[in-house]
Amino acid sequence: xxxxxxxxxxxxxxxxxxxxxxxxxxxxxxxxxxxxxxxxxxxxxxxxxxxxxxxxxxxxxxxxxxxxxxxxxxxxxxxxxxxxxxxxxxxxxxxxxxxxxxxxxxxxxxxxxxxxxxxxxxxxxxxxxxxxxxxxxxxxxxxxxxxxxxxxxxxxxxxxxxxxxxxxxxxxxxxxxxxxxxxxxxxxxxxxxxxxxxxxxxxxxxxxxxxxxxxxxxxxxxxxxxxxxxxxxxxxxxxxxxxxxxxxxxxxxxxxxxxxxxxxxxxxxxxxxxxxxxxxxxxxxxxxxxxxxxxxxxxxxxxxxxxxxxxxx
Amino acid sequence: xxxxxxxxxxxxxxxxxxxxxxxxxxxxxxxxxxxxxxxxxxxxxxxxxxxxxxxxxxxxxxxxxxxxxxxxxxxxxxxxxxxxxxxxxxxxxxxxxxxxxxxxxxxxxxxxxxxxxxxxxxxxxxxxxxxxxxxxxxxxxxxxxxxxxxxxxxxxxxxxxxxxxxxxxxxxxxxxxxxxxxxxxxxxxxxxxxxxxxxxxxxxxxxxxxxxxxxxxxxxxxxxxxxxxxxxxxxxxxxxxxxxxxxxxxxxxxxxxxxxxxxxxxxxxxxxxxxxxxxxxxxxxxxxxxxxxxxxxxxxxxxxxxxxxxxxxxxxxxxxxxxxxxxxxxxxxxxxxxxxxxxxxxxxxxxxxxxxxxxxxxxxxxxxxxxxxxxxxxxx
Numbered sequence: 049x050x051x052x053x054x055x056x057x058x059x060x061x062x063x064x065x066x067x068x069x070x071x072x073x074x075x076x077x078x079x080x081x082x083x084x085x086x087x088x089x090x091x092x093x094x095x096x097x098x099x100x101x102x103x104x105x106x107x108x109x110x111x112x113x114x115x116x117x118x119x120x121x122x123x124x125x126x127x128x129x130x131x132x133x134x135x136x137x138x139x140x141x142x143x144x145x146x147x148x149x150x151x152x153x154x155x156x157x158x159x160x161x162x163x164x165x166x167x168x169x170x171x172x173x174x175x176x177x178x179x180x181x182x183x184x185x186x187x188x189x190x191x192x193x194x195x196x197x198x199x200x201x202x203x204x205x206x207x208x209x210x211x212x213x214x215x216x217x218x219x220x221x222x223x224x225x226x227x228x229x230x231x232x233x234x235x236x237x238x239x240x241x242x243x244x245x246x247x248x249x250x251x252x253x254x255x256x257x258x259x260x261x262x263x264x265x266x267x268x269x270x271x272x273x274x275x276x277x278x279x280x281x282x283x284x285x286x287x288x289x290x291x292x293x294x295x296x297x298x299x300x301x302x303x304x305x306x307x308x309x310x311x312x313x314x315x316x317x318x319x320x321x322x323x324x325x326x327x328x329x330x331x332x333x334x335x336x337x338x339x340x341x342x343x344x345x346x347x348x349x350x351x352x353x354x355x356x357x358x359x360x361x
Numbered sequence: 362x363x364x365x366x367x368x369x370x371x372x373x374x375x376x377x378x379x380x381x382x383x384x385x386x387x388x389x390x391x392x393x394x395x396x397x398x399x400x401x402x403x404x405x406x407x408x409x410x411x412x413x414x415x416x417x418x419x420x421x422x423x424x425x426x427x428x429x430x431x432x433x434x435x436x437x438x439x440x441x442x443x444x445x446x447x448x449x450x451x452x453x454x455x456x457x458x459x460x461x462x463x464x465x466x467x468x469x470x471x472x473x474x475x476x477x478x479x480x481x482x483x484x485x486x487x488x489x490x491x492x493x494x495x496x497x498x499x500x501x502x503x504x505x506x507x508x509x510x511x512x513x514x515x516x517x518x519x520x521x522x523x524x525x526x527x528x529x530x531x532x533x534x535x536x537x538x539x540x541x542x543x544x545x546x547x548x549x550x551x552x553x554x555x556x557x558x559x560x561x562x563x564x565x566x567x568x569x570x571x572x573x574x575x576x577x578x579x580x581x582x583x584x585x586x587x588x589x590x591x592x593x594x595x596x597x598x599x600x601x602x603x604x605x606x607x608x609x610x611x612x613x614x615x616x617x618x619x620x621x622x623x624x625x626x627x628x629x630x631x632x633x634x635x636x637x638x639x640x641x642x643x644x645x646x647x648x649x650x651x652x653x654x655x656x657x658x659x660x661x662x663x664x665x666x667x668x669x670x671x672x673x674x675x676x677x678x679x680x681x682x683x684x685x686x687x688x689x690x691x692x693x694x695x696x697x698x699x700x701x702x703x704x705x706x707x708x709x710x711x712x713x714x715x716x717x718x719x720x721x722x723x724x725x726x727x728x729x730x731x732x733x734x735x736x737x738x739x740x741x
Contacts, residue, residue: 163448
């Protein structure tokens with residue numbers, strides 16, 4: 049147990065953890081939205097994220113992105129990557145809903161059937177990218193080269209970490225406002241609370257379901273861009289473990305609860321980095337799951353409880 | 362699937378159940394005889410079934426052995442998913458524990474055996490005998506099933522799924538990291554079979570001829586099928602059914618759900634461990650990365666595609682998912698894509714599985730009818 053290292057550089061490890069967790073949190077929102085409304089685990093969401101990372105790579109190579117392109121072009125590339133990733137992921141998420149879930153919903157199939165269909169669809173998605181893009185790691189230009197943005201004490205915060213955490217927080221706040229303040233958001237909450245009553249009050253259930261898949265997909269696309277900035281590569285099976293972690297994060301915070309997903313994601317990222325520091329990086333996945341089990345034992349509905357349906361989410 | 366095809370299949374089931382008992386029994390006996398004959402398959406018109414009939418195909422008996430192992434897993438997982446209605450996504454953890462029990466106690470090269478040799482001053486060739494490893498494997502997996510189930514079975518279904526998925530990963534990572542006692546990422550070799558450690562003079566259970574292994578696995582599968590069948594129709598089986606259909610109602614009627622769920626978990630775990638045990642002793646070598654989470658998902662898919670709750674169904678599902686990728690090796694690159702597509706299509710067209718349990722199919726239909734008025738209302 050390497051406590052000296054952890055407490056000696058606590059700030060540094062926390063910043064690393066937060067930037068890792070912010071990506072988890074954005075993907076976790078997709079799980080949470082779908083779970084909050086439909087009460088089902090959208091297992092294919094991890095592949096929605098994977099499609100996003102490839103869309104970012106594709107957009108960049110289409111625009112001819114290079115390493116360190118200068119400030120003006122950098123902003124163009126980042127925005128283009130965001131749009132490309134978000135659109136591709138959003139479209140994939142909606143397609144998943146149409147193809148895999150719509151028919152099953154009409155049959156009122158038990159959750160297990162949804163899960164297997166989603167597993168099948170994730171295989172289809174990741175394998176088609178494996179066949180199309182090859183099974184090796186796909187690199188990409190470092191559009192946003194790493195440099196230290198500022199230091200507090202001996203904690204260095206890099207520019208990527210800053211971009212990741214801030215943009216994740218902004219998107220999260222925007223989603224929160226969207227769900228809580230707008231007409232569409234009210235529809236989402238109504239369906240989450242009671243689908244039948246919502247339908248009687250004139251909410252179009254199918255459209256709400258489309259909307260949540262679209263929102264989840266858009267956020268996964270944004271997370272894909274941030275992932276590309278942080279790690280600088282992707283792979284056809286990148287979604288699996290990340291999706292698993294993001295789902296863990298959603299459960300940790302209280303699935304169905306937007307702010308819970310944020311808290312769960314950040315917490316999970318920090319826990320993983322701490323655990324990796326204390327022992328070796330071999331143990332970080334174990335730490336993540338152990339924390340999940342312990343939290344669920346004492347708070348079976350997650351840290352913040354499940355509440356997309358409540359009047360104030 | 363059109364309605365007459367469906368009607369035809371339903372008709373076959375009805376006719377079969379309508380036959381006198383002796384005819385059904387002789388039908389079963391003939392089927393079992395065919396199963397034992399399979400590795401020798403040499404009927405001219407049926408040679409294309411063999412996996413070694415294609416170029417680069419695997420040993421036919423070896424594939425059959427894998428199928429038998431998978432069927433055993435499917436039957437064990439069916440106790441958890443199909444009978445008790447608990448979604449376990451970490452079943453590979455028990456499979457791994459079973460495999461590692463025989464590896465760590467039975468192999469002369471395992472760190473555990475070496476430590477025991479040193480402690481009790483035993484010879485270099487000493488290791489726990491293969492037959493004694495069976496109860497050890499069963500005990501370890503059963504206890505680990507209880508340890509996993511005790512805290513998690515109180516959770517709701519979806520949480521259970523994610524926690525078990527995590528459990529499967531934890532087992533794999535702990536084994537991979539525990540270099541001192543588990544051999545770590547390099548795995549354990551020289552795992553014994555019924556005739557002791559792998560050696561060229563093993564006449565029956567050797568490394569080259571896999572037919573005896575298949576017959577051994579098949580016999581174990583048949584015994585397990587018989588036992589689980591008895592269990593299904595016992596008090597415990599009825600309790601599982603009651604808990605699955607309505608936990609609260611079952612509790613009111615005096616069935617303590619937690620207890621029976623724990624039993625299902627422990628029995629399922631033991632069966633998973635047994636198949637892991639067979640897998641390890643046939644292969645002679647295991648390493649932690651053979652037990653990844655994708656395998657768990659494959660196991661769940663076998664049960665659900667085959668028809669959860671029905672033993673013939675899950676056995677068929679396991680057989681197909683183990684056999685088809687081997688037979689169609691020509692499409693090696695494409696087979697997982699096709700596998701995923703097949704999962705989606707089967708689930709969309711036949712959510713109850715290929716050979717559904719009659720009771721589960723009825724439950725599904727009830728759900729469909731429950732929702733029917735709303736669907737109608739939405740459409741108008």
